[in-house]
Amino acid sequence: MSGSESTEVQTSDDMHIDIDKLIRDGVLTRDEGRALEHSQQSDSGGAMRMEALPETRGTEDSEDKDSVKEAATKHKRHWVRCTRVCNQRCTFCLDSMNHDGTMINTDSLKAYIALGRKMGRERLILSGGEASVHPEYIELIRYGREVGYEWIQTVTNGMMFSYKNFAQRCADAGLNEATVSMHGHTAYLQDRLTGTPGAFVTGIKGMKNLIATGKVVVNVDVVINKQNYKHLPDIIEYYYNMSIREFDLLHIIPFGRGFDEHRHSLFFDLNDAVPYFRRAFEWSKKPGVYLWTNRLPVPYLEDFERLIQDPHKLTYEFDGGRHNFESYLKRGLKPDCWGERCDYCFLDGACRSTMFPYRNHLEARTFPLVQLDSQQAWPSTEAQWVFEAQEPKRVILTARDHADADRALEKVGFNEAPISLKLDKGSDLSQVSTLARVDRVVVSSIEDANRALVGKTRLGDDVEVEVLLDREIASWLLARPSTLKSWGSRLILALQDHQYLSGSRDTDPEPETLRKLARQGARLKNVPECVAGGKTEPHDHHLLHASMLDRAGHLDLDKYVHHYIEHEYYAKSLRCNRCDRSDSCGGLHINYLRNHGFSILRPLDEAGQELADAGSFEDITSVLKKATEAHDKRQRKEVIGKHTPDARVRVALGDLRLGGDA
Ligand code: SF4
Ligand code: SF4
Incomplete structure (x- = not known):
């Protein structure tokens, strides 16, 4: 904690907490003091551990x-x-x-x-x-x-x-x-x-x-x-x-x-x-x-997914080493623990494999994806400058309607990067085709998709329509195969990421529904090939949202961790290492896997066919042996592979993430 920062925290009921005094008295370490300060904002109340309440014991x-x-x-x-x-x-x-x-x-x-x-x-x-x-x-x-x-x-x-x-x-x-x-x-x-x-x-x-x-x-x-x-x-x-x-x-x-x-x-x-x-x-x-x-590491909990720790536990883990992680994000100083420990570290997925590349992208101005709101509230002009200095391959712009988007687009730079326009439900789509650089609209209802793809408001052929998929939309489409066919290849159905397990449970379509949609010709996004049964669209990984920057234009630690949990915490099975697509596939979001289990992931051969014994996790020795052989074979053929110098270690660490340019 720098000397200039206040260490007195005011709580919602006007109580003041003198963090420095607590540290001086030996009640808290410096990191614990910082964690307390932040828990006042999130009101999390400390780390999760074994906390079953007594009156509910004995439940079967x-x-x-x-x-x-x-x-x-x-x-x-x-x-x-x-x-x-x-x-x-x-x-x-x-x-x-x-x-x-x-x-x-x-x-x-x-x-x-x-x-x-x-x-x-x-x-x-x-x-x-x-x-x-x-x-x-x-x-x-x-x-x-x-x-x-x-x-x-x-x-x-x-x-x-x-x-x-x-x-x-x-x-x-x-x-x-x-x-x-x-x-x-x-x-x-x-x-x-x-x-x-x-x-x-x-x-x-x-x-x-x-x-x-x-x-x-x-x-x-x-x-x-x-x-x-x-x-x-x-x-x-x-x-x-x-x-x-x-x-x-x-x-x-x-x-x-x-x-x-x-x-x-x-x-x-x-x-x-x-x-x-x-x-x-x-x-x-x-x-x-x-x-x-x-x-x-979560792949070791296959078939016991209920035992996977709540992803929000990560916020406490980052709290515990806050000075380290903030020093890295603000000044580029690698955490004290960085080095040989990383290969054994349960935080690797969120820390070395994702946070490090995020900072590298920010510094090098190479974030492939950036997202902002038309009414973006900047914490400072410096943050805005850092954001606008990126040279992304795509921009995602959230806007209320066409006019709002039009105003925002006048200000959005990023050279020639194409734009995905995310509009509020029920927005007027008639003018969207006139907006420069917009080659994709993102909508969240069947009605909006219908208006974007057919009739008078139909968007130009060069504009794709990405629909944020939920169970209701999926069922509606499945029941109308001719509509799905008529909407054609401009339609993309994107499985959504959820911060909470309940979000996935309440709204996500079942794996079988995804597969049926793919069989009927739908282009699925955020879904691995083995679940869809065919090629799919890649996820929006490595995305910088404008709101993740602090006043100095650095990544804000808390916002980064929340972003990781919601959008970057993807995982795979130990069996995935047998899959021909393993080196290029990021798996599925953790909450979809917690909901449906790792068993829905079925390793594929080169032709994209499911391996004969793809689903078995019982004979783990043979699974791991075959996984090693498959990995070695891919390495020999030099198929991608660069991301995972030792895939066994990477799988052992769990949260496999790509883009390992840390
Ligand atoms: S991944 Fe490495 S740098 Fe990050 S917390 Fe673990 S040991 Fe430290
Ligand atoms: S690597 Fe795993 S998740 Fe990805 S396609 Fe293969 S089996 Fe499915």
């Missing part, structure tokens, strides 16, 4: 489980770090650099706990270091209850609760939930991974004491790493037999002590883990059992 139906989980993630949380010390020394600790052996002052902690309530937070989460070693820990629980939190949770290694009296006093003070970090089901595993002899025995004893109070819900965090991934199904079974019903499976990430000191003993090839993962994930189908995954 998958749909119900989804709604329980969704409700849980909406619970506004207030994370409070109580200590900078821990009584374990976990090999993969992400927080070790913050440990200086001190307890945070109780008055400062109470002030911060009270602040969370004033900010409308409902759930207090006491964490550390190890929170339970704070000398006033029980008083902090009691105080949380006093200021009105609905639910008080702690994140702990469980050791302190091995003292029965302590566990009971915490429960009596108002503790509702304990999330216990247990990375093994044996003393050998747990003690070794936590660097603490006795960690397993005391942790288990602590869990049993908490359960025995009858007041505290106990659940388990597992950090998945090289030493325990083969035991993951057994670990879940062990704790299930102890009556634990909620598990958060956290994939090891290349930060902190784990990467610096124990890389070789903790990091592993995810492909080797697939059979164990699949057995572990089966537990999520058991009535009353809730599994959450954390930072696990």
Whole structure:
């Protein structure tokens, strides 16, 4: 944070938060301070983790489980770090650099706990270091209850609760939930991974004491790493037999002590883990059992798509390293973590593979696509200048109507770039053909498409009509094959991107509907060839929207992350690496895949025919072997390939994105 920036935040109810003081008191790190500042704008209330609400436990139906989980993630949380010390020394600790052996002052902690309530937070989460070693820990629980939190949770290694009296006093003070970090089901595993002899025995004893109070819900965090991934199904079974019903499976990430000191003993090839993962994930189908995954690359969740982490979790991840990412976007300084860690990093899709190229495009003025509104509100003339300095291949202009577009086009430069004109529903189309450089109109209703393609208002033959496809439009067209045929090849049907899963569930056509439309001759956009059953139009990737720029003309981090989630977060199956189109195909938007599953992706051969065993994910060893062979074959033939120097690694990282010019 630069010295010139204000660190005093005013909340909606006129409360002032002195972020600097919170940092000075040791309550927050600098990044946490910045995250708090931004959470005041988004009111997100902190990171998502295992948060099933107690009154809905025991639900058996998958749909119900989804709604329980969704409700849980909406619970506004207030994370409070109580200590900078821990009584374990976990090999993969992400927080070790913050440990200086001190307890945070109780008055400062109470002030911060009270602040969370004033900010409308409902759930207090006491964490550390190890929170339970704070000398006033029980008083902090009691105080949380006093200021009105609905639910008080702690994140702990469980050791302190091995003292029965302590566990009971915490429960009596108002503790509702304990999330216990247990990375093994044996003393050998747990003690070794936590660097603490006795960690397993005391942790288990602590869990049993908490359960025995009858007041505290106990659940388990597992950090998945090289030493325990083969035991993951057994670990879940062990704790299930102890009556634990909620598990958060956290994939090891290349930060902190784990990467610096124990890389070789903790990091592993995810492909080797697939059979164990699949057995572990089966537990999520058991009535009353809730599994959450954390930072696990999405292709490894094929057939278990309900376990894919909400894409909005990315906003918290970027918040956690805000100074790094903003330094990169504003000054071009690569994040501290950049380098060999990137190949292991769950943020690669959003960070190195997309954010880096975005900045490169902005600097080099080479964004292939730019989008602006006719009434674009510029944060500054500098931002406008940076935007207009781009040399795009296409401009997307959003306008109210023809006259509005006409006025805007007088100002839009970009040399000779063709223009896609996105008009409000029901706009007058009669004059659109007269607008210079407009070779495509984008509409969102059948009526507008009809007016653009037939009758008196028909646009010239050189103007294409892109229809934003939804279920209703798709059904209407499918029921009228002759209309679809008469509208001809100027019509493009674009599957839409959705920021939320519910958007896809509520409005997107089914994969089978897309295929039927393609069979009837429709040109589909944003749909991979295997789903359409034939050639399709490319997606508008690498698009700079004017609103993404800040006053200085840099990419605004928050706006970039939201743009990524909505428009760039595409994914593919592990099986895709067998597909002849793999190197040029970006897959499907994450929310369409969460909705319909990866199984709709069916690898193709050179002729575009589905491979005979395209859909099987059961025999994963053979899938991966064939994927490697197919990839090697393509590499030998030097077919594109440049984007993915090692496609196995890229697939392992998940969120495959093209344009890897970072
Ligand atoms: S991908 Fe980004 S966040 Fe991850 S290690 Fe590389 S620079 Fe850091
Ligand atoms: S790479 Fe995957 S998503 Fe793309 S066409 Fe092939 S199977 Fe389909």
